[in-house]
Amino acid sequence: SSELTQDPAVSVALGQTVRITCQGDSLRTYYASWYQQKPGQAPVLVIYGKNNRPSGIADRFSASSSGNTASLTITGTQAGDEADYYCTSRDTSGNQGVFGPGTKVTVL
């Protein structure tokens, strides 16, 4: 299967914790990677592998996985975290990349 699914939107109060999920068969084999995209900007990788943050990414971002579901958690959410978040992985064949449809995070 080459499909990843995400909830279209979630909202979180300023300073609280939000979890975004990504589901797909390939996630039983691959850890999901996660991107933040703000309007008019290129995506930015925030998590890759089991739970790795690229240089410059705040430790408020963390990841976990279980079975076919991967999760991105943002703790102490800030106004600047309002963005679209995408997950990605290889598909089950390992021959192509696939993106989830994205989750819009709104900070209240």
Place this chain on the structure above:
Amino acid sequence: QVQLQQWGAGLLKPSETLSLTCAIYGGSFNEYYWSWIRQPPGKGLEWIGEINHRGRTKYNPSLRSRVTLAVATSKNQFSLKLTSVTAADTAVYYCARVRQEVALFSKYYAMDVWGQGTPVTVSS
């Protein structure tokens, strides 16, 4: 620090060929796969394909018949050609570096460095 700079024609007519190039500055070309991703207006990200320095490619099956990726190793550049474009190909096109792990129990796939994006509009 690695940077990707991309360029190409931004306005095409239906049936024309989209052509984009991405140059790598400040990093190794030979150690990675390099990918193209696109994003139609108001929509999500779509993986187009990837290539390594030897020209080994992987393509999105839905685009395979129209896409060609190529490398110019001596210039640290790679390119995308998409033939017979239609309005459905209107999107921002990004190049990106692939970062991946293929060891069992540690597998992941990510794009860790992105180009600035090139808006492409297909219109008659």
